Amino acid sequence: MSERIGVYVCHCGTNIAGIVDVADVSKWAGEKLADKGVVIARDYKFMCSSLGQELIQKDIKEQKLTRVVVAACSPHLHEKTFRNACKGAGLNPYLCELVSIREQDSWVHTDKVAATAKAKAIVSGGVARVIHHEALEPLRVPIHPDTLVVGGGIAGIQAALEIADAGFRVYLVEREPSIGGHMAQFDKTFPTLDCSACILTPKMVDVGNHPNITLLTWSEVQKVDGYVGNFAVTIKKKPRYIKTEDCTGCGICWEKCPKKVIDNVFEAGMGNRKAVYVPFPQAVPKYPVIDDVNCTYYLKGTCKACEKFCPTNAIDFNQKAEEITVQVGNIILATGYDLFDARRIPQYGYGKLANVFTNLEFERLCNAAGPTGGNIVLRDGKTAPKTVGIVHCVGSRDKNYNAYCSAICCMQSLKFAHLVRERTGAEVYNFYIDIRTPSKGYEEFYQRLLEEGTRFVRGKVAEVTSVARIPEEEGKLIIQVEDTLIGKQRRIPVDMVVLSSGMQSRHDSKDVAKLFGISCSADNWFIERHPKLDPVATMTDGIYIAGCVQGPKDIPASVVQGAAAAARVLGKIQQKEIALEPVRATINQDQCSGCRICNNLCPFNAILFHEDKMVSEVNPALCQGCGTCVAGCPAGAISGTGFSNEQILSQIDGLLLLNISHAAVPVE
Amino acid sequence: MKQYAYYPGCSLESLGKGYHVSALEVAGALGVELKEIEDWNCCGATAYFPVDELLAYTLTARNLAKAEKTGLDFVAPCSACYKNAYFTNSYLQKDADLAEHINYALEADNLHVSGTSKVRHLIEVFINDVGLEEIKNKVSNPLKGLRVAPYYGCQILRPRKDHEDVENPQFFEGLLSTIGAEPIDYASKTRCCGGSLIITNRKAALDMVRILLQDAVNHNADVISTTCPMCNVNLEVYQNQVNREFGTQYSIPVMYFTQLMGLALGIVPGQLGIGRNQVSGASMLAFAQNPKQERNL
């Protein structure tokens, strides 16, 4: 028995009808494709409108249609619309096919005769294919109500708090001994000049105290199995060598510890910590860790001062790493950024010329809890600079390093200029290419800096050198730059140079992305599902991203993304189950030879191999229906639901029905 | 014996005579045979590109083609010749169109270039092919205490060839340490000496030379060492003009790296072209303590 097919050709105003003779196409379909099963063919101005949809629904009921073909715009736009329309009329939505005669035809051709012929061919292809469609039901999988948040910076903290406040459990995993991320290192935040720690620590304390948040610091994710709604994550808790159930955070251990180590993480190399330490006083959790690389006990077997003095006997040198596995329904990745290494630009002198600082080093200088007690001084620890030069765009907007703009450095540089003038009264120069101050209060902040008397020089710094040419330059750092607004090369002597180094993705981004089954961009930022309309979801269901891991951004934007990701997760948890698109690949196990070529081809790690039966199987929840395995299988044992060989070959036959030859179609 | 197709370049036969003789002496002492390319022509230095690009490439390509015939690597001691040869070679490998045009011209001289000969600078042939270990073994007269300012100049480093460090290279310092000298660290080591501006815009060139001399002097260099005859001439021959123009009193010897290597290898200064300088190298010759060998070329 042949199917009863309805064909609907859309005018799309003049978008399609301006080039394609839609009336002709629908008439042709009704007549020439009748033997294929077409019982009704219509054309209409806007098929996607409610009236257009109702037209289809009416026909489904009255004409008892079993298949629908809509010839209109790209499926990216309205496939869902028409599928829902069919569903509303009682026809399985997957028995509806949308073929594009706009993006693929009217928008790319100017020859009306040829375009109309092509539209007929496209419709014919659609008709031939839809006959082989099957009624499909979306897959429903339950959603585990727990969530994993990876990364304890401001974005991760925000996400965790929102989900926990809504009454659901969160595992917050952080690789450092304390949460807080980069924000904990800053002194003041722009444009309000709030003390960074003062606005961050209340949130950190909330996280630490929250009954719904299981805080796993000094830990890293090792393995991720499963799929949306049902992840099994293995987390390694690195040994702190502290028994947290006994530790009170009193601090005697690090006070008594004789081993000083340069703190390259929190203090950006500007200050020291001990071998047993908390990264900063407001650390959450309050428990210290022992750095077993530098601790004297691990190096030589002696000391143990901490153990001697600990009043609650909380030191345990033999503590082992622990691996736990948690079940979660969704994962939010908020692992932050690394700083661009300014040593890659030798002409700026960082690492060679003592008084050249990076932005992170400068933050620590300004911070009252930092190595200089908040005094802005040179490397000698005591001299205050009389002139400071702040260099924008270090390693950013530069094809030799990172081509992108790091978004926050202009505001950060302005903030530095303000702090220098406020605290030292020194002369400040800012060297910039453009001043980027887009958000709320940012331009006003720039105005404030102008009023304060900061000297702005428009020019990307060419060199920072100590080679003096005139007596005034002796003993100074000379910034050589073209002042482009006056067109002169200038050499400006300063005492201190601050480099606004850009943001970079974490050095292990690629590995982390692979672990979670998501992708990285060319600059190794994690890729969002849609750059405009879906910035926190990824192409992998159940995995979300938030904060700088998705690209450079300021604190408000990170908070927004953390909250957005949390909202998405809460929405999923609320629904208790998720419906997955049934467009998936399936492996015919009788035909599978067990060669496993498909296993490695799958970009979503969705194919399992059964050792006992020596056959592969596709996990329908992870499969995204991309078709790579279908094409790759040498035995042709894999079929794509919604992309079966039958469907595709029939569509090709349908397309070629018309046999449009070049001779028949006049050239433009 | 390592063999190379040697391209001296015009300067080495005139202004850079010292470089030429010392290069051959040092090569001989290190077991390197520099076989001069037969009937080579001027590469055009920086003077051809202002007139015609294709002709500039073709001039250099003629020499490359001759080197290819020998099957040996093309070695240039002059940085400008080196830069021209390196990039001509590199471009004609990647750009079939360019190669076609060049070969059409070369055909008139019964030549063809494919880009198969590797282009080397003399200094890196010694560093990479002979090796610092081997050189150290042959050093009989380490130049202990001699403070040398290694002057790279521009064309040996720039344009960038691969991902090498063009802002702070260290290979010249490595070589100088190997021969026992004390390389000084000074910021202007890759700053241009002015090159042909010494003719076309003397004022500019003299200023650029002055900055280099001052930086070397500030760091107490006993001698400036060069890898290019153009740089050497600008820094040495025109030193007294710099003094006239700026009222300075520079008198710092400028030696090719091969001359310093030669001294360290125990070769007589006279055979290295030292002693025929505009700025006397006498002060520095005290470091040539044991000139043992008197080699016959």
Added chain:
Amino acid sequence: MVDELSFSYEVGNLMYASHGEPITNCLQCGTCSGTCPAVEFMDHSPRQIIGMIRADLKEEVLASNTYWTCASCYHCSVRCPAEIDIADMMYALKRYSMWKGQFQEGLIGPDFSEAFVKMIVNSGRSFEPLLAATYLPKFSARDIIQEGLTATGLVLSGKMPLLPKKIKGLKKFQQMVRRIIPIGEPS
């Protein structure tokens, strides 16, 4: 099709074979000019020249001494964040001005380059004294004397040959040259 080529188009075309990005990519950041060791002697900085080219200010650009003061040290090119080969652009401008015969008065560069090219075509090797005619007339009397002294010193130390050299295969060499540019006598 473009009816009349704008100056920026022409320069862009001349840089077609250049191995950097087109000058349309210039951010006007000023790194090139901040780096240039000869910028103090230029009428306009390299960055300004790019700006002027993009504004199609042909006469001003050609009349500027900037591109003839470039030493082609390539420091600008390796530092340019937009990866534009600025030194190459300077060469392109030199060629443009040579073709048009349009450049600032009193410059030595154009005559020097032309003489150099002719000298090589005639002999296959360079010979400094021959070039003296291109620049000595533009020197002051004092500078001429100084140059003479320098030259004498060089001759006496054997670094200045008194006779020019010619390569052996000169005829074929000249045929090769003529296949690129029709200069010299046809054989």
